[in-house]
Amino acid sequence: MLFQDCICFSLGKVSRQMAKVYRDRLIQYGISQPQFFLLIALYEEDDILITRLSEKVALDKSTLTGILDRLERGGFVKRVSRPENRRSLYICLTVKAQTLRNDLTQVYNETNQLFFSRLSEHERGVFDEVMRKLEVTSDD
Amino acid sequence: MLFQDCICFSLGKVSRQMAKVYRDRLIQYGISQPQFFLLIALYEEDDILITRLSEKVALDKSTLTGILDRLERGGFVKRVSRPENRRSLYICLTVKAQTLRNDLTQVYNETNQLFFSRLSEHERGVFDEVMRKLEVTSDD
DNA sequence: TGCAAATAATTGGCATACAAATTATTTGCA
DNA sequence: TGCAAATAATTTGTATGCCAATTATTTGCA
Numbered sequence: 547m548l549f550q551d552c553i554c555f556s557l558g559k560v561s562r563q564m565a566k567v568y569r570d571r572l573i574q575y576g577i578s579q580p581q582f583f584l585l586i587a588l589y590e591e592d593d594i595l596i597t598r599l600s601e602k603v604a605l606d607k608s609t610l611t612g613i614l615d616r617l618e619r620g621g622f623v624k625r626v627s628r629p630e631n632r633r634s635l636y637i638c639l640t641v642k643a644q645t646l647r648n649d650l651t652q653v654y655n656e657t658n659q660l661f662f663s664r665l666s667e668h669e670r671g672v673f674d675e676v677m678r679k680l681e682v683t684s685d686d
Numbered sequence: 687m688l689f690q691d692c693i694c695f696s697l698g699k700v701s702r703q704m705a706k707v708y709r710d711r712l713i714q715y716g717i718s719q720p721q722f723f724l725l726i727a728l729y730e731e732d733d734i735l736i737t738r739l740s741e742k743v744a745l746d747k748s749t750l751t752g753i754l755d756r757l758e759r760g761g762f763v764k765r766v767s768r769p770e771n772r773r774s775l776y777i778c779l780t781v782k783a784q785t786l787r788n789d790l791t792q793v794y795n796e797t798n799q800l801f802f803s804r805l806s807e808h809e810r811g812v813f814d815e816v817m818r819k820l821e822v823t824s825d826d
Numbered sequence: 827t828g829c830a831a832a833t834a835a836t837t838g839g840c841a842t843a844c845a846a847a848t849t850a851t852t853t854g855c856a
Numbered sequence: 857t858g859c860a861a862a863t864a865a866t867t868t869g870t871a872t873g874c875c876a877a878t879t880a881t882t883t884g885c886a
Contacts, residue, residue, distance in 0.1 A: 547794065549727050549742065553801050554704040554719075556817045559744040561697040562873080563822035568694065569874085580842060583695060590689050597864065602689065604699040609843050611866055616841080633851045633864045654687065661693050664819045672812040677696045679804045682703035702843080709844090720872065737834065749873045751836055756871080773834045773881045 553680070564661065571653050575646065581617050584610070585639070586654050588623065589647055593638050622646075693820070704801065711793050715786065721757050724750070725779070726794050728763065729787055733778050762786075 549555065568579040577585070587602050588594070596614070600607045614637065617623045622643040626636040665673065689695065708719040717725070727742050728734070736754070740747045754777065757763045762783040766776040805813065 547798065549723075549730050552723075552726075552794070552798050553813075554701065554708065554798070555723060555743075557697055557701040557704065560817055560820050560822075561694065561701045562744065564694040564697065564820070566874085567822060578841065579694075583689075583692075586692075587689050595864080603695075604702065605842090606844055607865065608845080608867080612842070631852075631864090635865070654692070658687065658692050658694070661820055665816060669812055669816050669819075672809055673693075673816050676805060676809050676813050676816075677700055679809075680700050680704070680801055682700075682707060706844085718871065735834080745872090746874055747835065748837080748875080752872070771834085771882075775835070 557680075567660070568653075568657055571657060575650065575653075576620060577617075577622070578613075580605075580613055581620075581622075582650065582653075584613055584617065585622060585643060585646075585650060588637060588639050588643070589651060593626070593636050595634050595636060597634075599637055697820075707800070708793075708797055711797060715790065715793075716760060717757075717762070718753075720745075720753055721760075721762075722790065722793075724753055724757060725762060725783060725786075725790060728777060728779050728783070729791060733766070733776050735774050735776060737774075739777055 565579045568582060572579060572582050575582075583603055584599070587599060591598075591602070594602075596607060596610055600610050603610075605613075614623060614625065618625060621640055624638050624640055626638050628634070628636060662670065705719045708722060712719060712722050715722075723743055724739070727739060731738075731742070734742075736747060736750055740750050743750075745753075754763060754765065758765060761780055764778050764780055766778050768774070768776060802810065
């Protein structure tokens, strides 16, 4: 089988290329693409547990620790501890992040639209279905 | 737009999940998924320049430096310098890597087949076309 | 021919990304 | 009630992955 025919390689390649498009558009805001996706996830659902956030963005909790460190250092989020359960930490958007909400949401929509618009209605439907079918759950 | 509808997020998520499937199957050979893909690319075309290899696998040359370091340390490849051009380095598979060729090619084909088989003939065609359309060249 | 520009690869710096181990806290059951 | 098991997050270690800068070599042109 030719190298280019590998689904995993193909997905990874396009994924990296697309990430760069986001990177270039996010430089002005001082955040990376993974940090950006976390903020978008938090715009959708603020004040949530790290474990919940890690499920949402499909990244290991230990990966989030680092990204959240940098987002917190940049003043975009805060780790909030509540007395009910001192084990858990809630991630909350700061005023700074709220202020950027419109801007970042626009980058989010426009960039996705940039790629989305290359596909026909039919292709979009099939693509979604294919992504759903390729998702890995608990099997090999 | 809902978070899950972002093409880039969707691609990255599935890409990471699929990488894990390869990872689990490669543990026994002592190589990582990126190292594996490099070897597969070399099985297809051995004795090639690093620059050529980096185009083939769509990774930055500086990224390859590290992966090749580890492959070389593991005895899978060698950096070969030729007198015609002392700037260039050719990457060559070792006997050890050649010996593993059948095994690794089988992992490569079987794992891809695992995912490929989840799609219908039509979906495969559309998927290829979509990946082609989403590739980023020199535009935003 | 000589030297600036181009090319090939590496280095250094930073940010993911995951797995295994660890810490702190809470649960649940004997 | 007490303590083992479960849970939440972090830490540690290793490996990507990219970019900008650097080193070494080769090209090409004035």
